[in-house]
Amino acid sequence: MVLDPHRWLELRRYRALHDSGAMSLRQIAKETGLNRRTVTKYLSAQVPAAPPQRASGTRPRPRAVDGIAPLIDTMLRSEVLLKATVIHERLVQEYGIAINYQRIKIYLQEARPRIAEELGINPHELAGMHRRFEVVPGAQAQVDWGDEGRILAHLGIPKIYSFHMTLSYSRDPFCCFTTSQDLATFFDCHQRAFAHFGGVPMSIVYDRTMTVVRRHVAPGEAVPLHPEAVAFAGHYDFDPDVLAAYRPQGKGRVERQVAIVRDHVLAGRAFSSIEELDAAFTAWVPLRRAKVHGTHGEVIGLRAIRDHTALRPLPHTPYLVAQRHLRHVGKDCLVAFDANLYSVPARKVRPRQLVEIRATKSQIVIHSTVPDSGGDTLLAVHSRAVGRGARIVDERHWDGLPKGDTRRVTTGDVLPQPRREQAPADEDGPLRALLNRAAAARVEVGRRPLSVYDELTGTRPFTTNYPTKGAR
Template identity: 70%
Template sequence: MVLEAERWLDLRRFRALRASGASISEIARETGLNWRTVKKYLETDGPVAPPAAAARPSRRNQVIAQYAPVIDAWLRAELLLKATVIHERLVEEYGFTGNYQRVKLYLQQARPRIAEELGYTPSELARLHRRFEVVPGAQAQVDWGDEGGILAHAGIEKVYSFHMTLSYSRDPFCCYTTSQDLATFWACHRRAFEHFGGVPGSIVYDRTKTVVRRHVAPGKAVPLHPEAVAFAGHYDFDIDVLAAYRPTRKGRVERQVLIVRDHVLAGRSFSSLDELDKAFASWVPMRRRTVHRTHGEVIAVRARRDHAALRPVPARPYLVTDRHLRHVGKDCLVAFEANLYSVPAARVFPRQLVEVRASSATVSLHTTVPDENGSTLLAVHPRASGRSVRIVDAEHWRGLPDGHTRATTTGAGDDPADELTARRRQHEQTGALRFLLARSDAAEVKVGRRPLSIYDQITGTGPFH
């Protein structure tokens, strides 16, 4: 192919010979080409193009081509499947020897093709998103932060941070907890509403189990948790659950998690959750004095408009309780979250099934069937923090044996009968066990000795004389 290109260049150089009257055979001998080739190019009108190079298969395409059907099938099932995931699966499941870049380059041309085949938006648009702004009081976003063992030295293994951010002003709220359960999650909402002085029109969540009852396929209606529906109805706000694989719609609060962690927690030590909450509260005025880089206004100025548009907080709070069924132990204790809570012994029996209703601050225990007065409540205890904690009300054990009947007396009363009774009782309690355990006492008992022949005389089995 290189030789042919060189001859083509010679042909262009000696094309002037044709114009001067040289024949085609003379030019062919001069260039070393066949006369038919010379005639073809010299008689062509316009500029002469070089001979097309034969297409050579790329080494990259050779490596990835055999896996193309597999990759295309995965893209049809999930168009936004990441290149790193595809490369990992190819290596583990199909023994792929190529590198990640080969997969990534193939996806650049395969993903738009599959998207067009499925009728989806082109991948160039799928990577972009529309920036949206809301009116004051219209929306807030909620997210959790995992702060790890920041209080491990105080005996608290895990700490979580709850964040709510008003979308219009970016005004933040944060509080710290040791649990992410249902009751704690909605109790944090009540604290956030008090902090802002009102309730936003809607709140954006990801698909957390405290909001979503179960996961469904993309595009289908999301079933909400009954307690989430009841709480939102009481406080009059809408629940906005993000679509699957759409993390950009909650960026305001996700960014806030990092900001609070850097400005409130970094480089400091704390000994309790209360200290963490106070540290955030002292930082909020400083945050509100700053100019936000997105909307270009002082957060406090924009927050005043945001707070004024919020809906009022109801006078009566809605208390969400997380409900569980547990068995009563023989010691009248009920186990919940690795802690023990007592119930009245007079109203329960061993292995009875009771209902545990846990709020963020208390744990109440109820029977599953109302009594004659229609009541199910057995006991209410403060909720334990940590594990292996036993919370017992002494009145719950009233009437149970406490071991006082095992007491013994060694002194004698004035009445000899009392003394005899005391000795007999002491002998009954300690004598039998003492003789079983102390063989030396039994060895000291004197036994009369007699010859064995006397037993033969008594029974008549002795020898005759």
């Protein structure tokens, strides 16, 4: 039997104890897990001065991970920082490969530097210091955005964002993907998160995003909240908690969740729609809830049950989130908003009139700033346009405006037919000739000397009568 060099070096540490009589060969064999005869052989006087070498004709024992090493390398090439837990999870769930997690972890110690060198990548990770805090069930959630970049650029979607809400007590996650971070989308994601958890936490932690904070203030001053954020929080009965500037550690639970979702759901995969992104997260949630969290030491799903039970109930009616903006009406009875045009009734507005736009995720509602005689301010309701450069027009809004369909032109070669009831009695008379340009050109006109006109104007006495052939 050839002893492994590492075991041989471990066994050498017991030589002094054996020589001094402090430990017997039986005790050393029990401590090292080796056979007593092996211990006797290597602790005898004939012990070699160097570690025993493997016989040249023997092959190294194959490892269980060697058969799937190319698959692991492929995963690393798509994302070199892919964690061992993620790789092990995907091997089990997607490929049905049952392998010990420690073997994956040991293999990555040599594979990751090799793949990183192959790709020319040198990753660095930094860690900060912060104070840890704990909360009771249902007391708090944390919210954050993630910028997922151009993962759907091949579909013409320039940027994808991920919205995250994490319950602080259990670390139970929610995530959905959007193409915008505007006010309506932000609070629509809240409503989806509340439905996912089955209730509303007592408080939600935010950073100083402009959808929550009206403006930035100096340190120590009270933060003015956005009016729509105040109304939304009042409707769902939770307290907005805004962090101090440049303190992401205050919502470290959701900051960590952004990275976990990126590693376990997005890394190394391709998607063809936002719906696929949402479905990938939904499919991963049971795996996350089955994990034992490294901080609180409990299964996330079991702890989430207590968290969900303590949440406040959802209101009977959802809050209608609306962005409010003032815009001017154009001369064409169109109002510009978000790079699109929407019509308003021509009979109710005037050019350059100021109107209020209330924009939800799916609708554009336009109100007058001054109520009419009946106290009504509503002017128009439209479906919200998708994209930019669209013109959404209700044709009824243009009733009464000139259409331009009564304008006509002619080359003069064709005589328009007069209406029968207005036709003159003598269709071949002088009036008919005047209406027809070609016929008028053939009318004979009397010719007179210029002296006749002098006599008519009084510059010369009228003395002679001249014949006027064909004159009228």
